[in-house]
Amino acid sequence: MGSRPSPGGKRPSQRRELDPDCARGDAFARRALASLQEGGLCDGRQDGRSRCARGPPRRARALPSGSPTAGDRDGAGPSPDRLRRLGPPRPRRRRKAGPRRLPARAWRLGRVIYLDHNASSLLDPRVRDAFLRGLEEGWANPSSLHAPGRRSRALVEEARERVAALLGVAPGQVTFTSSGTEALNQALETVCCGPDPVPVVASAVEHPAVRGKLDQLQEQGRAQVREAPVDGDARLRLEAFAELLPGARLAALVAAQNEVGTVQPVEEAGAACAVARVPLLLDATQAVGRLDRDWGALPWDYLVLSGHKLRAPRGAAALVHRRLAPTPLPLVLGGGQERGRRAGTEAVASIVALGEACRLAAAGELFDPPGLRARREAFEAELLARVKGLTVLARGVERLPQTTAVCVPSRTSEALLAGLDLRGVCASSGSACSSGAALPSHVLAAMGVPAALARGRLRFSFGPETTSAQLSAAATALAEVCAAAS
Missing domain, CATH: 3.90.1150.10 (Aspartate Aminotransferase, domain 1)
Known part of the structure; x- marks a missing residue:
């Protein structure tokens, strides 16, 4: 259907999208250009910038004079019918005084x-680079025997050595997990694995990962929790702690309290545990790297650290045990990964980043x-x-x-x-x-x-x-x- 001319006899000049090189194209393109030019829809310029029109705009449909909106089109204002339907005008809402809300993507x-x-x-740039290297080089399954799998395995073991060097243990004593919560749960399950309730001493300011698991074990009749009090600064009361240790099978202590930041007396608490021959589970997720400590010299039996508290990505953490402590039992069952202690394919890139963060922490650069x-x-x-x-x-x-x-x-x-x-x-x-x-x-x-x-x-x-x-x-x-x- 052809386009109808406007009342003035001229066609409106609107743009039609064409290939800029249509004038230099094949015969079909040249014929198309000639047809457009004949119909007045193109100015026929040969420089690749021809201006083309789409045709006249649609005319507004004529409305009967009695319709509710006819008065608007005639310039006489809204009809009484329409005014009754719309009701009184609503007051204009004004923005309340105060700070302007940031755009949704302001964080970016x-x-x-x-x-x-x-x-x-936040990610350390050097740790980010290590993470990207793990993505690029460690994409294969670390349990596979082919060359890409062996490369992934080498990256995981290199990270394990770096974690072990920071904490002064052998690489075989490091078990990678997906989070600090999983690692803490695994340590508690290892000690409370029997049917009889196991006495466990824990401070009153432990992380919910420890408190929640102990509550569950106590409800199941597998643990008997003894809560050690703290003072007004959230610092462990050592005398009361030592009194609760006799007969216990495990003591749990957060090295640095996550809510208020209080650093606990780990050396004194560890010495009391050594006297009572009670293994000490140290939650060091907030402390490693942020405190100037020789972690290999401190008296602990289990230690937990987490990547995303060490300026590394989420997805990797470590449960480390000393030789005299019971070997961690698997919390997740399946394959034989992590020497049978934690089933599931390792997150190579996150583990590589955790290893780099531990290397930087050992050097005091994190x-x-x-x-x-x-x-x-x-x-x-x-x-x-x-x-x-x-x-x-x-x-x-x-x-x-x-x-x-x-x-x-x-x-x-x-x-x-x-x-x-x-x-x-x-x-x-x-x-x-x-x-x-x-x-x-x-x-x-x-x-x-x-x-x-x-x-x-x-x-x-x-x-x-x-x-x-x-x-x-x-x-x-x-x-x-x-x-x-x-």
């Missing part, structure tokens, strides 16, 4: 201040504890000066150098975190395993923090990439949130 634009490293640390500690002190001083009534938890004892836990009176964690998030500051209310739910903190309860004050708890944890300016901006953001809620 580098416009947020990430202060939740205790949940997952974190900068003195620099982190100085920035933390300045950050806490600014928080105390700008936020009325704020309390810094565990300030009087040794803590992780990059962790600050605070309580804000008359506020809730949810409201504070929402306000900080709107201002581009990423923080948390405690353990990443439970911070998504409005649950009271068992750590703060064990410390004796009043429940009303504990409702306004926040945790800021940062890394070597975090600048003093970013920490100052975070303090300003918290002050604004508290002022807006007053």
